[in-house]
Amino acid sequence: xxxxxxxxxxxxxxxxxxxxxxxxxxxxxxxxxxxxxxxxxxxxxxxxxxxxxxxxxxxxxxxxxxxxxxxxxxxxxxxxxxxxxxxxxxxxxxxxxxxxxxxxxxxxxxxxxxxxxxxxxxxxxxxxxxxxxxxxxxxxxxxxxxxxxxxxxxxxxxxxxxxxxxxxxxxxxxxxxxxxxxxxxxxxxxxxxxxxxxxxxxxxxxxxxxxxxxxxxxxxxxxxxxxxxxxxxxxxxxxxxxxxxxxxxxxxxxxxxxxxxxxxxxxxxxxxxxxxxxxxxxxxxxxxxxxxxxxxxxxxxxxxxxxxxxxxxxxxxxxxxxxxxxxxxxxxxxxxxxxxxxxxxxxxxxxxxxxxxxxxxxxxxxxxxxxxxxxxxxxxxxxxxxxxxxxxxxxxxxxxxxxxxxxxxxxxxxxxxxxxxxxx
Numbered sequence: 321x322x323x324x325x326x327x328x329x330x331x332x333x334x335x336x337x338x339x340x341x342x343x344x345x346x347x348x349x350x351x352x353x354x355x356x357x358x359x360x361x362x363x364x365x366x367x368x369x370x371x372x373x374x375x376x377x378x379x380x381x382x383x384x385x386x387x388x389x390x391x392x393x394x395x396x397x398x399x400x401x402x403x404x405x406x407x408x409x410x411x412x413x414x415x416x417x418x419x420x421x422x423x424x425x426x427x428x429x430x431x432x433x434x435x436x437x438x439x440x441x442x443x444x445x446x447x448x449x450x451x452x453x454x455x456x457x458x459x460x461x462x463x464x465x466x467x468x469x470x471x472x473x474x475x476x477x478x479x480x481x482x483x484x485x486x487x488x489x490x491x492x493x494x495x496x497x498x499x500x501x502x503x504x505x506x507x508x509x510x511x512x513x514x515x516x517x518x519x520x521x522x523x524x525x526x527x528x529x530x531x532x533x534x535x536x537x538x539x540x541x542x543x544x545x546x547x548x549x550x551x552x553x554x555x556x557x558x559x560x561x562x563x564x565x566x567x568x569x570x571x572x573x574x575x576x577x578x579x580x581x582x583x584x585x586x587x588x589x590x591x592x593x594x595x596x597x598x599x600x601x602x603x604x605x606x607x608x609x610x611x612x613x614x615x616x617x618x619x620x621x622x623x624x625x626x627x628x629x630x631x632x633x634x635x636x637x638x639x640x641x642x643x644x645x646x647x648x649x650x651x652x653x654x655x656x657x658x659x660x661x662x663x664x665x666x667x668x669x670x671x672x673x674x675x676x677x678x679x680x681x682x683x684x685x686x687x688x689x690x691x692x693x694x695x696x697x698x699x700x701x702x703x704x705x706x707x708x709x710x711x712x713x714x715x716x717x718x719x720x721x722x723x724x725x726x727x728x729x730x731x732x733x734x735x736x737x738x739x740x741x742x743x744x
Contacts, residue, residue, distance in 0.1 A: 321366055321684055324403040325358050327351050327373040328410060329390045334376040336574075341479045343575030343607075348498070349600030350409065350431040353454075353476045357407075358383045360477070360673045367680075372397060391415045395422050405449075405683055411438050416445075425449050425683055432597060433458065436730035439467035449683045450690070455619040458597040460695045461702055464710035465724040468692055472679065475622070476598050477672035478664060480607040484582055488653050491519060492584040493643060494610075496527040496577065496601045499544035503528075504592030504615070506548070509555040511640040516566050518644045524556075525584065526569045527577050543569060581608035585653060586646045587630075589614050591639060599623040602630070606664040611656035613642045618702065629660035 328351065335345055337355045344352040355377065362369040362382035370384045371377060372394060377385050388397055391410060395418035398406050408415070409429045419426055428442060428451045442451050443466040451471040453459040459473045493515070497503040505526075516522050530536055530544030539549030541563070556567045563569075570580070581587065587605040589612060590596045602612050602623040612630035614620050626632040631642040646653050665671075682688040692715075699705045706725060713719050723731075 321680065322368045322370070322402055322404045323361060323680065324370045324372055324386075324398045324401065324406045325354055326394050326406065326408045326410065327354050327371055327375070327377070329374050332375040334378065337377045338380040339575065340380070341481050343479075343481075343578050344600075344604065346572045346574035349476075349598075353431075353600065354407075354409070354429070355379075356477055356479065356669070357673070357676060360669050361676070361680075364677070367677075370401060370403070392418070395419060395424065398422075398424055405680055411441070416441055419447050420445055422447060427452060427679070427683060430454070430458070430597075432595070433461065434467075435733075436465070436724070436727045439465050439724075439726060442467050442470055449688055450679060452679070454598040455622040456693075456696050457619050457621050457701070459693065460704055461707065462724075462726060463692070463695050464707045464714055465726045466720075470690060472690060473693070474675045474679070475667050475672060476600055476603070477669045478600070478603045478607065478667045479669055480661070480664060482578055482582070482607045484608075486582050486584075486609045486657055488585050488650055488657075489583065490585055490647055490650060491521045492523055492525060493586045493588060493647070494525045494527065494580055494584040494605075495588045496605070497589055499526070499528050499530045499548070501548055501551075502592055502595045503590050505544070506552040506555075507591040507636055507639075508588055509552040511636050511643075512556060512567070514640050515643055515647075519647050522566060522647060524567045525580060526567065527571075527573050527580065529572050578604075578608055581605050581610045584610055586610070586643050587612040588639075588643065590620075591615050591636065594618075596620060603664045603667055606657075606660035609657035609661045611646060611653060611660060613639055613646065615639070616701075621698065621701065625659070625663055629656055629663050 335347055337345055340356050340359050358369050358371050359381060361367045370386050372386045372388050374390060379385050386397060391412045391414045394415060405425045405427060407427045407429055409431050424447055426448045428448060430451055430453050442448050451467060453471055453473050454476050456473050462468050495508055499505050512524055530538055536545045539546035541549060543549055556564055558564055587610045589601045596619045598619040605612055612624055616632035616634050620632055624630045624632055633639045633642060695704060695708055710725055713722050
């Protein structure tokens with residue numbers, strides 16, 4: 321079976337992806353799990369796996385890297401290689417057009433939230449056999465939309481090869497993620513002075529860059545895109561404009577960031593409330609037994625057990641308070657970290673990869689049967705209660721002309737943009 325996995329059009333330096341079991345080699349979480357899936361599938365002689373990407377990757381095992389220049393070459397390259405199934409996450413207009421004219425069998429891997437136009441494309445395009453959501457909360461967001469009839473949930477895999485105990489120094493907080501508004505780094509900077517005031521020896525280690533996902537012009541400090549950098553810098557600089565001693569930027573790290581986790585007390589990820597469908601960094605931190613404090617929203621419900629493996633907070637004040645408490649409570653800190661390491665066994669490749677194999681085998685054999693799953697708690701998050709009501713109206717009562725909440729949200733966004741363009 322010939323499998324092609326498209327890792328994206330963003331350029332960048334070559335990546336050594338020959339030791340993926342040790343951790344993320346310094347790419348985005350999405351690219352990491354796509355490479356990880358390619359690695360494990362290629363170990364099975366049933367699957368002939370090719371990784372397509374603009375950015376070069378050095379692969380291990382039986383996987384083959386196929387360089388392309390962008391979206392416009394994806395389908396043509398797959399047809400030349402006689403690909404049976406294409407796994408893809410990008411859905412530009414070019415790719416949609418090429419898929420619709422092809423004879424490929426396509427599995428979309430939706431790592432991000434998607435809009436109503438994409439949902440319609442998936443639901444109506446016969447070449448697309450399945451849409452894979454990376455989390456149950458992400459899946460539940462679309463339970464009232466037609467796309468759900470082609471959708472399943474398969475959690476992202478994580479390989480836990482860390483067997484070294486963590487050293488909690490009671491003062492080190494580590495943030496990992498793109499230094500961009502979508503990942504909420506500014507929110508952490510805003511509360512950091514208050515944390516240092518309560519824990520004078522506290523230090524913040526920042527792993528990531530404004531160029532983690534794409535090349536962009538950085539600001540004065542070389543940390544993030546200029547406009548965004550100006551937003552958070554005032555919170556972490558002194559009167560002379562120098563970054564305060566308690567904050568250290570480590571840049572983009574590969575698997576060596578595990579050593580940072582092993583010598584830290586608290587992990588912080590994505591405080592933006594908006595974009596997280598899973599939280600790959602959360603499970604990476606859990607491999608080192610590092611408890612996480614983050615916002616009570618979206619995919620974090622899938623990767624953090626509140627009050628057991630970390631803390632899900634409803635506000636930045638709550639985030640600040642819980643970071644301080646975990647720095648000052650070694651017993652609670654150790655217990656959460658120990659629980660986190662046990663919890664992430666559910667995301668091990670031994671559990672996740674067979675789910676992918678079963679899906680690919682069914683798609684290949686034209687025998688894929690998808691059953692809609694019941695929504696999970698909390699029903700107060702993301703208007704899930706309303707999505708459940710619309711699901712009942714549209715699917716149980718058969719009133720399919722009623723728009724899903726995703727359709728309504730998309731219409732509202734388009735109206736807002738029209739008004740902005742009209743009056744700008």
